[in-house]
Amino acid sequence: MAGGLVALLDDVAALAKLAAASVDDVGAAAGRASVKATGVVIDDTAVTPQYVHGVNANRELPMIRKIATGSLRNKIVFILPAVLLLSQFLPWLLTPLLMLGGTYLCYEGAEKIWERFGPHHEEVEQAAPVTTIGPEQERTMVSGAIRTDFILSGEIMVIALNEITDEAFLSRAVILLVVAVAITALVYGVVALIVKMDDVGLALTERASTFSQRVGHAMVKGMPRLLAVISVVGTAAMLWVGGHILLVGVDDLGWHVVYDAVHHVEEAAAEAVTTGGGVLGWLVNTTASALIGLVWGAIVVAIMHVIPRRRAAAPSH
Numbered sequence: 001m002a003g004g005l006v007a008l009l010d011d012v013a014a015l016a017k018l019a020a021a022s023v024d025d026v027g028a029a030a031g032r033a034s035v036k037a038t039g040v041v042i043d044d045t046a047v048t049p050q051y052v053h054g055v056n057a058n059r060e061l062p063m064i065r066k067i068a069t070g071s072l073r074n075k076i077v078f079i080l081p082a083v084l085l086l087s088q089f090l091p092w093l094l095t096p097l098l099m100l101g102g103t104y105l106c107y108e109g110a111e112k113i114w115e116r117f118g119p120h121h122e123e124v125e126q127a128a129p130v131t132t133i134g135p136e137q138e139r140t141m142v143s144g145a146i147r148t149d150f151i152l153s154g155e156i157m158v159i160a161l162n163e164i165t166d167e168a169f170l171s172r173a174v175i176l177l178v179v180a181v182a183i184t185a186l187v188y189g190v191v192a193l194i195v196k197m198d199d200v201g202l203a204l205t206e207r208a209s210t211f212s213q214r215v216g217h218a219m220v221k222g223m224p225r226l227l228a229v230i231s232v233v234g235t236a237a238m239l240w241v242g243g244h245i246l247l248v249g250v251d252d253l254g255w256h257v258v259y260d261a262v263h264h265v266e267e268a269a270a271e272a273v274t275t276g277g278g279v280l281g282w283l284v285n286t287t288a289s290a291l292i293g294l295v296w297g298a299i300v301v302a303i304m305h306v307i308p309r310r311r312a313a314a315p316s317h
Contacts, residue, residue, distance in 0.1 A: 055141075057199055059138065061195075061196070063141070064188055064191055066142045067142055067146060068185075070145075070146035070149065071153060071184050071187070071188065072180065072184045074149055074154075075180035075184065076177065078150075079150075079153055079154050080173070080177065080180060083158055084169070084173055087172060094165070095249050095252050098249055099246055099249040099250075101155040101159070101242075102241070102244075102245030102246045102249065103242065103297075104151070105155065105238045105239070105241055105245070105293070105297075106239060106246070106296045108242075109235045109238035109242065109293060110294060110298045111297070111301050112235045114301050153180075157176060157179070157180065159241075159245070160175075197219055197222075197226070198219065201215075201217070201218070201219030201220040201223070203216065205217055236290065238293070239289075239294050240286055240293060241289075241293075242293040243288075243290055243291065243292035243296065244286075246292060247288070247292055262285060262288045263285075265288070266288075267281065269281050269283075269284045
């Protein structure tokens, strides 16, 4: 009896170790998958605050909560089953879908640059913000944010899936579920902090402490700068991630010229210095990916906006 009990306890301990290892593996895989989706995550974080810009302070967090709920529903109810079925039955479609998502990222990044420096950027900058909205407008804004999130969430999940294609079906499902929940919590938690930062700053300015007042004024003044920095970083991340997806995708599809050229320069840069060669090589690869993303995105922007606009402006004979 004692021997049987010891054997049972050994089995339980072994199962516990296996379960712990599985949790660690899931966590590590989810972490790798999430890192690969960084560019889209930053873009999602940068885009969402605009949907509550100018809204009454007491409606900001409820709106963010609704958008976050819609985002989680997008990922878990619609996108997760679709990408799992895709990976199980049509895995060859993963690379083309990734490249399609990469093209969208490049287009978004290049379009943001076009809007910032193009001929119509002054009109965009001078646009008056919304000051008050009614319930119907709020529902419209939340629905628009959730629709935009669907595209970004789809890219996040496909990018994450591409990092775990060697895992078993159940493991893929669990890892993607962890990624969906973790990224949604991260994005909308940060968004909530960003949109409430000025309110917290204003509250601090009303305190008796001189230090608190200084911190409050700094937070209020820093809000526009923070949003500007997030926007720039998000644009750069979109070009980098989108360009890298295209770079790797064309190599996977059999066209190795561009990938081999970038890889050769990356190795040469890494070997050219005695210390920090890995970092320098990474910078070369990242810069090349961003340039590829910018060029490809500019082509798509020209096709979607510039050429049709010029044709419309051309006088008819």
